[in-house]
Structures are given as structure tokens and as C-alpha cells.
Amino acid sequence: MSAGKANANAVPMDAMLARLLALHPKRIDLSLDRIERLLAALDNPQRRLPPVIHVAGTNGKGSSIAFMRAALEAAGKRVHVYTSPNLVRINERFRLGRDGRGRLVDDFELGDALAECEAKNGGAPITVFEMETAATFLLFSRHPADVALLEVGLGGRLDATNVIERPLTSVITRLSLDHREFLGDSLVKIAAEKAGILKPGVPAVVAGQVREALAVIERQGARLRAPLKIAGEDWTASEERGRLVYQDQDGLLDLPAPRLYGRHQFENAGTAIAALRLSGLRLPTAAFEAAMVQVEWPARMQRLTHGRLAELAPPGSELWLDGGHNVDGGQAIAAALADLEERVSRPVVVIVGMLSTKDCVGFLRNFSGLARRVIAVPIHQDKAVPAGELAEIAASIGIPALARPSLESAINLAGKLDLEPQPRILITGSLYLAGEVLAANGTPPE
Numbered sequence: 264m265s266a267g268k269a270n271a272n273a274v275p276m277d278a279m280l281a282r283l284l285a286l287h288p289k290r291i292d293l294s295l296d297r298i299e300r301l302l303a304a305l306d307n308p309q310r311r312l313p314p315v316i317h318v319a320g321t322n323g324k325g326s327s328i329a330f331m332r333a334a335l336e337a338a339g340k341r342v343h344v345y346t347s348p349n350l351v352r353i354n355e356r357f358r359l360g361r362d363g364r365g366r367l368v369d370d371f372e373l374g375d376a377l378a379e380c381e382a383k384n385g386g387a388p389i390t391v392f393e394m395e396t397a398a399t400f401l402l403f404s405r406h407p408a409d410v411a412l413l414e415v416g417l418g419g420r421l422d423a424t425n426v427i428e429r430p431l432t433s434v435i436t437r438l439s440l441d442h443r444e445f446l447g448d449s450l451v452k453i454a455a456e457k458a459g460i461l462k463p464g465v466p467a468v469v470a471g472q473v474r475e476a477l478a479v480i481e482r483q484g485a486r487l488r489a490p491l492k493i494a495g496e497d498w499t500a501s502e503e504r505g506r507l508v509y510q511d512q513d514g515l516l517d518l519p520a521p522r523l524y525g526r527h528q529f530e531n532a533g534t535a536i537a538a539l540r541l542s543g544l545r546l547p548t549a550a551f552e553a554a555m556v557q558v559e560w561p562a563r564m565q566r567l568t569h570g571r572l573a574e575l576a577p578p579g580s581e582l583w584l585d586g587g588h589n590v591d592g593g594q595a596i597a598a599a600l601a602d603l604e605e606r607v608s609r610p611v612v613v614i615v616g617m618l619s620t621k622d623c624v625g626f627l628r629n630f631s632g633l634a635r636r637v638i639a640v641p642i643h644q645d646k647a648v649p650a651g652e653l654a655e656i657a658a659s660i661g662i663p664a665l666a667r668p669s670l671e672s673a674i675n676l677a678g679k680l681d682l683e684p685q686p687r688i689l690i691t692g693s694l695y696l697a698g699e700v701l702a703a704n705g706t707p708p709e
């Protein structure tokens with residue numbers, strides 16, 4: 264782990280996180296009681312934040328926040344950002360809006376904030392995410408900014424970020440079946456949890472949803488008298504002649520295509536634009552134009568063109584990375600691969616690692632008929648599916664598959680499959696795997 268800002272008094276981050284993990288037997292235990300108790304002991308820093316845009320959803324949360332940050336910063340705004348999970352370093356979750364485009368919090372600042380939360384918590388049971396969220400509010404309350412972008416960690420209704428009493432705007436991105444062990448086994452139940460971030464009278468932007476999920480969100484909005492701006496009804500974002508065309512009651516924007524690759528990013532960009540316009544921030548068109556070409560969000564159809572792993576790929580091939588891990592995420596990735604195929608045809612090899620808590624069959628089925636070969640690899644997590652088992656799952660749905668013990672051996676194998684032209688290699692299936700890739704490649708998020 265990077266030492267960040269050098270300081271002799273810096274709290275060792277690994278030791279700090281180990282202590283915090285010991286405070287609760289579960290990594291995830293959805294409740295607001297513990298975070299509210301700790302925040303009260305800290306004198307409620309969540310009430311001293313800049314105006315907040317609060318974002319929930321299954322897919323597209325992080326990308327939508329990335330587009331919002333890019334647009335706000337292009338307009339000269341200072342933006343705090345809290346997202347999760349991190350890919351390589353925990354510091355990635357915390358961005359302070361200062362020094363131009365903002366920066367990730369360094370180890371000393373983060374360790375100091377976590378130590379303050381630890382002291383005020385007094386050893387009481389609390390999850391690591393709740394402690395991180397409390398530290399976020401401390402950091403954000405102590406550094407001036409124009410806007411704070413908060414991503415829900417899991418669900419919405421009982422997520423630690425949901426202590427924000429009156430955000431500027433709420434956002435619900437596209438929903439799908441994920442984290443069923445915590446949120447429920449149907450879209451109706453999941454939508455009810457996500458809609459829990461809606462607040463009385465606070466306007467909200469809703470991305471495209473299936474009918475039953477949208478009905479739940481609309482009922483909650485009506486009950487709280489929270490005005491909803493719904494994709495396809497109150498605003499649209501579409502690709503036209505290679506550009507993003509956005510339209511709502513305030514007019515039309517004709518913008519460059521998003522730098523983040525994939526047709527799903529047009530909707531994520533539209534969600535971000537709708538949220539910013541609904542928030543009354545009045546950004547100039549030039550800020551939205553700049554956001555489309557400057558936006559950054561690692562491990563979302565990210566092409567790796569340099570680094571240690573990229574150098575292992577055969578000459579003339581392409582190496583791509585996406586942290587998608589649920590069925591709808593896999594569908595978006597497969598659509599992006601299909602679009603790449605239309606531009607430049609190449610055989611596709613999918614290197615995949617997944618957790619046992621995910622729908623491996625449903626995810627991999629998206630690549631049936633698209634991937635020439637699946638190469639399964641292990642993930643260094645407790646709930647990882649063994650590579651051999653994952654290869655068997657791929658083979659059972661008709662995709663030729665092999666298992667390899669490491670990313671390096673999988674990339675080497677992809678170059679020896681006698682494919683012409685050289686393959687388009689995609690590494691996917693888990694954000695944990697994506698983090699391992701960026702660390703091994705020597706290109707962690709900055």
C-alpha cells in the first residue's frame with residue numbers, strides 16, 4: 264500500500280483496518296443505529312457538508328458520479344467524492360475537492376480521521392464501512408467544497424450514507440438482481456431498498472428501469488412528495504451519429520460521445536446530466552462537453568495499453584478490463600464487445616474470475632456465441648469460485664473453457680490459442696479481480 268503523504272505520525276493503514284475489522288463479526292450488517300450513534304459522538308459532521316448529490320442503484324453508480332465530477336470540475340467547482348469499493352487502495356474511496364481537479368485523501372489524513380472515529384466509537388460494535396463513512400463526513404465537513412457526491416455502499420434504505428437528511432438531489436441508477444442475500448430476491452424488493460434514499464420534497468433522477476421496479480420508486484416518490492425525473496419520460500439520452508444527444512424540458516445538448524466505452528455509458532452520462540440540471544447548478548454547455556472527453560473511471564471497459572500485464576499480451580492483440588459482475592453488467596459488457604467487433608473484428612477471449620455470491624451462469628451466458636474461449640482464474644478472496652469450477656460452468660453453457668492458476672498464465676495462454684487475427688482479451692467478472700489486475704499491471708487508480 265502506498266504511504267501517501269509522508270509523515271512520521273501517520274497511522275499505519277493496514278493495522279488500523281485490522282483493528283476496525285475486529286469491531287464487528289460481519290463485514291455487512293445493514294442498519295443506521297450504529298452510524299447515528301457514532302456521528303452524534305462526533306457532533307454530527309454530516310450536517311456540515313456541502314450540498315450533497317446522493318446516488319443509489321445496482322449498475323452505473325460510479326460511472327454517473329464520474330461524469331458529474333468531470334462536469335462540475337470543468338465548471339470550476341470544488342467537488343468531494345465518496346465511492347466504494349476501492350480497486351487497489353482504500354484511499355480511492357475518498358476524494359477531496361481542492362487543488363484544481365481534487366485529489367485522493369492521503370494516508371495521514373485518512374488515518375487521522377479514522378483514528379478520531381475509532382476513539383469516539385469506544386470499542387462498540389460497528390462495521391468498517393460505517394467507520395469509513397463517518398470518517399468521510401469528518402473529512403468533507405472540514406474542507407470547503409461546492410458539492411459532495413455520495414455513492415451508496417449497499418442498498419439504500421439502511422446504508423450508512425443514508426443519514427443525510429436533505430440532499431440537493433437523489434439519484435437512482437439502473438437496478439438489477441444483485442446482493443440478493445441482503446436486499447431481497449426480486450427487483451420489487453431491491454427497488455424498495457434503493458428507493459429508501461428518497462427524501463421528502465427532494466427531487467430525484469431515475470435512470471431506465473423495468474416496469475415493476477419503476478412502479479415501486481414512483482410510489483415512494485409520491486408518498487414523500489419527491490419530484491421524480493424519469494428516463495424516457497422527463498429526459499432522454501441517446502447516441503446519434505456518434506454523439507450523445509441529451510434532451511429535457513430545459514433544452515437539448517449535442518455532446519461528444521462519452522470517453523467511457525460502451526453504449527450503457529450514454530445512459531450513465533445522461534443520468535449525470537439530468538441530476539446536475541435538476542440540482543439547479545446551472546453549468547455551462549462547455550462543462551458537459553468537457554466532461555464527456557475528460558471523464559475517468561477505472562475498470563469500466565478500460566483498455567490497458569501499457570504496464571506489466573499489457574506487455575504479456577501478444578503483439579497486435581487488445582487487452583481490456585471491466586469489473587462487471589452481475590447479469591445486467593455482463594450484458595452491457597457483451598454489448599460493448601459487439602460494438603467493438605463492428606469496428607474492428609477480432610476473436611474474443613474472456614479471462615474471468617468470480618465470487619460464489621454472484622450468478623456465474625447468468626453472467627457468463629452473456630458471452631455465449633461471442634467468446635471463442637473462456638479462461639478462468641482464481642480471485643484471492645474467501646468466497647471466490649475455484650478456477651476449475653468456473654471453467655466447468657462456462658463449458659456447461661457451450662463456451663470452450665480452460666482454467667489457469669494466475670492472470671499471467673491466462674494472458675500467456677490467450678496468445679497461444681492460434682487465433683487470427685490476434686485476440687481481443689477481456690478480463691472481467693469481479694471488481695476484486697479488476698483491482699488485482701490494476702495492481703499487477705502497475706497502473707492503480709490515481
